[in-house]
Structure formats: structure tokens, C-alpha cells
Amino acid sequence: MSRIAARFEALKARGRKALIPYITAGDPEPGNTVPLMHEMVTAGADIIELGVPFSDPMADGPVIQQACERALKHRTSLRKVLEMVREFRRDNIETPVVLMGYLNPVEIMGYETLAEDAARAGVDGVLTVDLPPEESAELAGALKRHGIDPIFLLAPTSHEGRIRSVSEVAAGFVYYVSLKGVTGAATLDVDAVAEKLALIRRQTALPVGVGFGIGDAEAAAKVSRIADAVVVGSVLVKRIAANVDDPAAGRREVAQVLADMRRAMDQATTTTPA
Amino acid sequence: MSTVIKPEQTPDWRAFPDARGHFGPYGGRFVSETLMEPLLELQEAYQRYLQDPQFLDELDRDLVHYVGRPSPLYLAERLTRELGGARVYLKREDLNHTGAHKVNNTIGQALLAKRMGKTRIIAETGAGQHGVATATVAARLGLECVVYMGAEDIQRQAPNVYRMRLLGARVVPVTSGSRTLKDALNEAMRDWVTHVDNTFYIIGTVAGPHPYPAMVRDFQAIIGREAREQYQAAEGRLPDALVACVGGGSNAIGLFHPFLADEGVAMYGVEAAGDGIDTGRHSAPLCAGKPGVLHGNRTYLMEDEDGQIIETHSVSAGLDYPGVGPEHAWLKDVGRVQYVPITDREAMEAFHRLTRTEGIIPALESSHAIAYGLKLAPTLDPAQGIIINLSGRGDKDINTVARLEGIEL
Numbered sequence: 128m129s130r131i132a133a134r135f136e137a138l139k140a141r142g143r144k145a146l147i148p149y150i151t152a153g154d155p156e157p158g159n160t161v162p163l164m165h166e167m168v169t170a171g172a173d174i175i176e177l178g179v180p181f182s183d184p185m186a187d188g189p190v191i192q193q194a195c196e197r198a199l200k201h202r203t204s205l206r207k208v209l210e211m212v213r214e215f216r217r218d219n220i221e222t223p224v225v226l227m228g229y230l231n232p233v234e235i236m237g238y239e240t241l242a243e244d245a246a247r248a249g250v251d252g253v254l255t256v257d258l259p260p261e262e263s264a265e266l267a268g269a270l271k272r273h274g275i276d277p278i279f280l281l282a283p284t285s286h287e288g289r290i291r292s293v294s295e296v297a298a299g300f301v302y303y304v305s306l307k308g309v310t311g312a313a314t315l316d317v318d319a320v321a322e323k324l325a326l327i328r329r330q331t332a333l334p335v336g337v338g339f340g341i342g343d344a345e346a347a348a349k350v351s352r353i354a355d356a357v358v359v360g361s362v363l364v365k366r367i368a369a370n371v372d373d374p375a376a377g378r379r380e381v382a383q384v385l386a387d388m389r390r391a392m393d394q395a396t397t398t399t400p401a
Numbered sequence: 402m403s404t405v406i407k408p409e410q411t412p413d414w415r416a417f418p419d420a421r422g423h424f425g426p427y428g429g430r431f432v433s434e435t436l437m438e439p440l441l442e443l444q445e446a447y448q449r450y451l452q453d454p455q456f457l458d459e460l461d462r463d464l465v466h467y468v469g470r471p472s473p474l475y476l477a478e479r480l481t482r483e484l485g486g487a488r489v490y491l492k493r494e495d496l497n498h499t500g501a502h503k504v505n506n507t508i509g510q511a512l513l514a515k516r517m518g519k520t521r522i523i524a525e526t527g528a529g530q531h532g533v534a535t536a537t538v539a540a541r542l543g544l545e546c547v548v549y550m551g552a553e554d555i556q557r558q559a560p561n562v563y564r565m566r567l568l569g570a571r572v573v574p575v576t577s578g579s580r581t582l583k584d585a586l587n588e589a590m591r592d593w594v595t596h597v598d599n600t601f602y603i604i605g606t607v608a609g610p611h612p613y614p615a616m617v618r619d620f621q622a623i624i625g626r627e628a629r630e631q632y633q634a635a636e637g638r639l640p641d642a643l644v645a646c647v648g649g650g651s652n653a654i655g656l657f658h659p660f661l662a663d664e665g666v667a668m669y670g671v672e673a674a675g676d677g678i679d680t681g682r683h684s685a686p687l688c689a690g691k692p693g694v695l696h697g698n699r700t701y702l703m704e705d706e707d708g709q710i711i712e713t714h715s716v717s718a719g720l721d722y723p724g725v726g727p728e729h730a731w732l733k734d735v736g737r738v739q740y741v742p743i744t745d746r747e748a749m750e751a752f753h754r755l756t757r758t759e760g761i762i763p764a765l766e767s768s769h770a771i772a773y774g775l776k777l778a779p780t781l782d783p784a785q786g787i788i789i790n791l792s793g794r795g796d797k798d799i800n801t802v803a804r805l806e807g808i809e810l
Contacts, residue, residue, distance in 0.1 A: 182709040183583065183695060185590045186433040192577055204707035230431060230694045235708035257431045257694065261421060282435035284597065289437060307435055308595040 130223040130251045131276050131299035134173055135334045135355060144351040144396050146171055146389055147336060149227060149360030150381070151178035151194035152211055153203025154367055159374040161214045163367075163381065168222050170382040171389030176254070176358065179208050179228030186256045188311035190361040193368060205232040205241070209248040216249035225252035225278055225299075230266075238269040246273035252299045254278035260292045267296045280304050281327060283319070294331035300356060301331060304339045311361025315340040321353045347388040348395035357392060359385075412735070414661035417728065422611020422698075425734060427727035430610040432697045435594050444612040446517050451619070456512065463508050464623065467541070468498045470505075472624075474631035474788070480758045487641060487781035489774060491761070491791040492628045492656065501764065501793030502624060502652045503534035507603055509620035511538040514601035521545040521600045525589040527554055527582035527648070528719030528766065529561025530793055531605030536570035546570040549588040551581040554718045561797050579712045582648075582722045586696050606649025607726030610697030614726050621655025628788055629659050636786055642667040642777060645790035646769040647687070647740065648720035650729045652792035661737060670729060671773045673715035674742030684713035686725050687733050687740040695723070700730040716745035716801065717765035719793075747772040752795065752802065764793035765801065 128136070138145055148167050152160050164175055180198035184191060205228075212224050226245065233241050233255060245253065253270055260279060267277040276299030281290060283306065293301060303324065305315035320337060327335055337350050338358030347357045363381045370377030422428045430440055450456040464470040473493045481489045494502035507524075514522060522539045525548070526532030532548040539546035548565055552574040555562050565572050578584040586609075593602040607614045607621070632640050643660060645653035647670040660666045675683035683689065686701040693702040695710060703711050703723035715721045732738040743751075748765060751772035756762045763771055767790070774789040781787070795802075803810050 182578065182711075183587050185587045185696070186594070188591070189577070196578075199709060202707070206707075231702070231704065231710070232708035234693050234699075235704065235706065256433050257697070259430060259432065259434055259437050261437075262429050262431060280434040282433070282437075284435050284438040286438060289434070293434070304433075304435060307597055309591045312595065 129274065129276055129299060131174065134223050135300065138173060142396060144354065144392055145173040145336065145356035146385065146392060147174045147176055147356050147358045148172045148363055148385055149176040149178055149358060150363060150367070151180055151191060151198050152208040153180055153198030153201050154194040154364065155197045155371040155374055157201050157203055157207060157211070159378070160211050163378045164215050165218065166378050166382045167385055168219060170385035172222070172385060174223045174225060174356070176225045176227045176360070177208060177212065179205050179226055179232055181229040181232060184229060186309055188309040188361060190311045190364050190368065194364045197371065205236055209244055209250070212250050213248040223251040224249065225254055226250055227254040227256065230255045230258050233266065238266045242269040242273040242275060246275055250275060252276040252278045254280070254302065256280065260296045263296055271298065278302055283307055283323060287326065287330065290327055290330040294333065297331070297333060300334040300336050301327065302358060303327060303335055303337045303354070305337050306340050308339065310339055312340055314342060314346065317349045317353070320350070324353055344387040344391035348391035351392040351395050357388070359388065414658070418611060418615050422615065424728045424731035427699050427730040428611060428614055429699055430697060431694045431699065432610050433594065435597065436610070439597050440610055440612070447513060447612055447616050450513060450516060456516065460509055460512055464505070468504050468508060469496065470623065471627045471631070472496050474628055474635065476635070477759050480755070481778070483758060484775065484778040486779040486783065488783070488786040489778050490632065490640070490786060490788045492624060492788055494624060494652065494790060494792045495761070495763065495767070495794035499534045499537050500796065501530040501534065502621060502655060503531045503605055504537065505623055505655070506605065506617050506620040506651065507531070507534040507538045510601070510603040511542055511544070514544065514603070515542055517601065519599055519601035521547070521596065522603055523547045523549070523589050523592050523600055524603045524605060525549045525582065525585040526605065527585070527721060528717065529554070529558040529565065529797060530719060532570070532572070533561050533564050533568070535603050535605070536565040536568035539570065540568045547592065548572050549575050549585040549592070551579070551585050552576045553580040554582065557718050557801060558797060559800065582718070583710065606651040607654050607728060608649045608696055608698060608700065608724055614698065614728055617651050618654045618658055618728065621651050622658045624652065624655035624790065625657060625659035628656060632786070632788060639663055639666055640788045641665070641781060641785040642669060642787040644669045644671060644770050644774045644777065644787060646671045646720060646766050646792060647725060647729060648673070648684070648722050648766065649724070650726040652790050654726060654728055656788070656790045657738060668738040669773055669777065670738050670740045671743050671769045672740055673717060673720035673769055674744045675714040677744055678742050682714040683742070684715040684721050684723070685742050686723060687729060688742045692730065698727045700724050700727045701733070716748060716805070717769065719764070719766040720769065741773055743769040743772045749802070749805065751775055761791070762795035763791055764795045765798045767792045
């Protein structure tokens with residue numbers, strides 16, 4: 128069983144939902160990332176989504192675009208991100224790590240090299256935002272051969288047939304993009320999300336995470352009632368951006384936001400039937 | 402990754418792309434999941450209307466009465482005499498309404514948008530020609546229009562910015578990344594993913610996710626169809642070579658595509674070499690880049706060893722783009738088209754030469770094609786002939802040219 132699947136099973140046994148924070152690796156500088164990963168685990172993160180910076184992050188709003196720009200000033204390459212995961216794994220072998228980014232850095236490295244190096248570094252999942260299932264056979268195959276889960280997105284525009292084709296290649300979990308828009312956009316409509324999740328669950332047995340537009344503990348709690356995982360990114364990256372000159376302060380604020388979300392989610396899932 | 406096709410396996414050029422938008426290893430649909438369904442819908446609508454006689458009639462009527470087609474194929478006699486080689490013909494896309502080839506495509510896509518019930522049009526623009534052509538058709542059809550343009554390009558192309566605003570478009574400056582065309586494209590994609598229900602994204606070149614490279618090519622292929630007929634009428638044979646500039650590559654593919662099966666017709670796609678290929682400050686992914694994935698398709702890109710897109714440079718805003726249409730990537734690999742570099746300096750010289758010799762002020766983009774034509778024609782025989790695509794007129798560039806020459810207007 129993959130580390131991701133094991134984590135979801137363990138959470139399910141305890142009646143808890145996964146909290147998945149996203150941060151851009153190398154933001155505001157590479158030395159900040161591994162300490163931040165550890166602090167997020169302490170604050171209640173169950174899986175970490177580590178953003179691989181890209182020069183042209185088309186699916187991201189301004190918050191994560193600027194995080195990429197800060198990270199790229201320090202030339203945070205995919206190889207450097209893998210080194211960070213290796214370093215994180217020296218002190219943490221339980222928390223799954225998912226790389227999230229765009230296809231081009233992976234293309235340059237080569238699918239097989241990436242899969243092999245990522246597996247060796249301790250990466251558990253890879254999500255390439257601009258790789259729909261139709262184009263994914265080769266990369267997904269390489270990842271699976273090395274025991275890494277290919278993670279895919281589903282969207283409000285995904286009809287039944289597309290949900291099925293995603294569920295055929297996906298492993299670990301599927302990531303439902305809660306709104307039409309970029310990361311950090313508006314706030315999501317929980318009822319609309321619930322309706323779509325019901326449709327998704329008919330097509331796949333994989334856990335379903337929900338992200339985009341979850342901006343505070345209250346929203347995280349609401350989503351935790353209907354999803355298996357809550358993914359938060361821009362709200363955390365904003366804390367880092369507000370403290371670029373004092374990364375330690377940024378880490379403390381990120382941990383605080385996560386701890387509040389963790390508490391609200393745990394209350395929501397213990398007081399309300401799932 | 403490269404597919405080398407041997408001469409005896411000459412492909413059926415019209416059979417490309419395949420159903421999923423692939424030209425050999427290039428093209429495809431590399432977008433986030435939210436855009437997949439809209440792209441499939443667009444593809445379905447496009448294929449349907451391409452068979453619809455009413456749609457095609459309306460398109461033809463607009464091309465004749467609104468755009469002013471067919472555009473002339475002009476024999477540049479004085480230039481030909483000076484060069485002392487092949488007869489030089491210019492395909493006069495600069496005479497189209499709005500002053501460039503771009504309108505051939507925006508007319509087509511806007512009619513499609515209307516048929517699909519979309520009420521809002523968005524576009525990206527570099528030099529501003531595609532933005533103007535989009536704002537123009539949006540005004541005519543009464544559609545809301547938003548154009549994304551790099552802040553840097555807004556500086557370089559002030560007259561076109563004002564033109565778009567006159568036409569009722571909202572021009573949104575893009576300040577992320579390198580503040581040029583690629584960033585405008587990123588921002589347009591972000592807009593599209595947010596307003597996908599009512600919005601039609603009119604991409605201006607033969608790049609982007611399938612079906613855009615094929616659709617834009619099909620709308621631009623009118624250039625080559627006309628040129629083929631016009632040349633045959635004038636010379637009783639086919640031309641020996643075609644020359645066109647390549648940024649994303651829409652005017653080039655429009656001219657080339659109807660000739661691809663004509664083996665005797667050589668083709669030259671001219672990329673912007675900026676300060677020179679060896680300086681690294683250029684916009685020539687086919688001459689000096691490598692394959693990768695950007696803006697929804699796999700193609701040649703200007704990128705560093707980490708796969709980050711690098712900043713490009715060209716005196717011409719319309720060629721200042723780190724990618725290129727996937728069909729060009731494939732035509733390069735199979736060897737059907739030669740892609741050649743022309744520097745800023747060479748393009749500027751050609752700009753002046755054509756202006757003084759023929760009384761035609763070419764766009765700086767088109768000046769790159771002219772510059773290569775100036776090199777090519779003297780190497781050919783006077784019995785031979787070439788067609789250079791004069792993709793746009795140069796009025797929009799006079800501020801840039803004056804500034805480079807230290808003249809204040």
C-alpha cells in the first residue's frame with residue numbers, strides 16, 4: 128500500500144479528514160522549505176503538497192505566481208525540490224509528500240528519470256496541473272512503476288465520462304478543483320461542491336480532496352464534512368509573502384492558520400455525521 | 402522524440418493533426434482539467450460549422466466585403482531588378498482591413514463564438530495586431546471584448562493600444578513574468594478558466610491547445626490558397642520558394658499549408674534572431690530551442706536546463722514569443738520547411754529597403770521575411786520566382802523605428 132493510501136486508511140479509522148497544505152518549494156528562499164514542512168506536520172498537516180516552481184504557472188492566481196517568482200530567483204529547480212524531499216525524509220518517514228507543478232520541468236528531466244529520482248527521494252505522488260489523462264499514459268506509467276501515485280484534477284466542468292477516464296489513471300486520491308478559476312480565486316460554493324462530489328464518488332473509490340478557494344478555518348470545516356481531504360494553498364502562501372524578510376515568522380503564521388483549520392475540521396467531523 | 406520521415410513515406414499533410422491534435426510528437430492538449438471540456442466543445446463546434454454551408458458562406462462574404470479579400474499578389478519589379486535573381490512576389494496581407502493577416506482568423510473565430518452563444522471575447526496580443534483584429538470583429542458583432550497585453554508591449558505599441566480602446570475593447574496590462582506576449586497568453590488562459598461559461602478565447606496564432614493550431618491554420622490557409630491560384634495565373638507554374646516570418650507562425654502556416662504537397666516548392670520560415678543567435682537574446686525556438694510543453698501544446702521552446710521559459714528578445718513585438726506552433730515544430734523535424742534566423746539589424750535594413758524601393762512600409766514582423774527574401778532571391782535564377790508573405794503593414798512600427806534611429810516624432 129502506498130504511503131498516501133495508508134494515510135487515508137489511518138485517518139478514516141480515526142474518523143478524521145486529511146488536511147493538505149500546499150506551499151511553493153523555495154519560497155521565499157530554499158532554506159525555508161524543509162523547516163516549514165516539519166512545522167506544518169506539527170500543526171496538523173496529513174499530506175504535504177510541495178509546489179515545483181514554474182516560470183509560467185497558468186492555472187495559478189497572483190499569490191502563487193509571485194511565490195514561483197520568489198523561488199525562481201533562487202533557481203529552485205525540480206532537482207532542488209527533490210533534494211528538499213530527501214532532507215525532509217531524514218526526520219519524517221510517515222507524512223506523504225505530493226509534488227505539484229507543471230509539465231515542462233518534468234519533460235526536460237525526462238519521465239523515467241523523474242520517477243526514479245522522486246521515488247528515491249521519498250516522493251509519494253506527482254500532480255502535473257497541465258497534464259490531462261488523455262496525454263498522461265507515459266508519465267503515469269513511469270510513476271506507477273516506481274510506486275508513485277499520479278494525482279489528477281477534476282473540475283466543475285468535468286462530465287461523467289471525464290470523471291471515469293481520470294479515475295482509470297489516477298491513484299492515491301483525486302483532487303477536485305472546487306471552482307472555475309485559478310488558485311486563490313473566489314470562495315467556493317459548498318452545496319455545488321457536494322453535488323459534484325456525489326457524482327465523482329459514483330465513478331471512483333479513491334479518496335477525494337477539495338481545493339481552490341478555501342480561505343479560512345470555517346470553509347475548511349465545511350469542506351471537511353463532504354470531502355476526504357481539504358487542500359489549502361494561497362491562504363498559506365500569503366503568510367509567507369507577508370513575511371519575506373522574516374521567514375521564521377512566516378512559518379509560525381502558516382502553522383497558526385493550519386492549526387486553526389485542523390481544530391475546526393476535527394470539530395466539524397466529530398459533531399456532524401459525514 | 403523526433404520523428405524522422407523518410408522521403409518515400411511522404412505524409413498526407415492534410416491528415417494532420419490526428420484526432421487528439423498531434424502533429425507527430427507535437428501539439429496535443431496540455432491544459433488543466435477545467436479547460437478540457439470547453440476545448441472538446443470548441444472542437445466539436447468547429448468541426449460541425451466547417452461542414453455548414455451557411456457558416457462558410459457568411460465567412461466568405463465577410464472575407465470579401467469586410468476584410469477586402471482576395472489580397473493582391475504583387476510583383477515587386479524594382480526590387481526584383483535590384484536583386485538580380487528570382488522574381489519577387491509579395492502577398493499583400495498588409496492591405497487587409499486592420500492592416501495584417503490576423504483578421505482572417507478573428508473573423509472566423511468570432512463567427513464561431515456567435516454561433517456557440519458566447520457573449521464575451523478575450524484575446525492576447527503582442528504587437529497589438531491580433532488585439533486590434535479581435536477588437537474590430539467584436540465591435541462589429543456587438544460582443545464584449547477584453548484584450549490582455551504585456552505591459553512592456555503596451556509601451557512599444559501605443560498606437561495599437563489606442564486603436565483597441567477606440568474599438569471599445571478593454572486592454573488589460575499584464576505585469577507578471579517578462580511582461581510580453583507569453584505572459585499575456587497566461588493571463589488570457591486564467592481569464593478563460595474563470596469565465597468559461599460565457600467567454601470565447603480567440604487565440605491569435607497557431608499555438609495553444611488543440612483545436613487552436615488546426616483551426617487558426619484553417620482560417621489562415623486562405624492566404625496560401627489565393628497565392629497558389631494567383632501565382633499560377635501570373636506565371637503559369639508554381640513558385641520555387643515561399644518565405645514568411647514565424648513568431649507563433651500563423652501567417653507562415655497560412656501561406657505554406659496549401660503548398661505542402663507541392664514538392665518543388667521550397668519553404669522558409671524566418672525566426673527573429675534579435676541581437677544574434679549566439680548572444681542568446683533572440684526569439685528563435687526552432688533555430689536554437691528544444692522541445693517542451695507550454696501554453697497547452699508540445700513544441701519547440703526557449704527554455705533553460707531546468708525547463709523554465711526564458712525571456713526572449715526581438716525588435717518586433719509580434720515575434721517576441723518563446724514558443725512556436727506545433728505544426729512548425731513537426732515541419733522542421735520532417736524537413737519540409739527550413740527555419741532560418743534574421744537579426745533585428747537585418748530586419749531594420751529590409752524595412753527601409755522595401756519602403757524606399759517599392760513604396761510599401763512593412764511591419765517589423767514581415768520585415769524579417771523580406772530580409773530573408775533579399776538573401777534568397779539573388780541565389781536563384783531570373784526564371785524562378787518566390788512569394789514573400791507581407792503579413793502586415795508597418796504604420797504601427799514607425800515610433801519604434803524612429804526611436805531606434807534617435808528621431809523624436
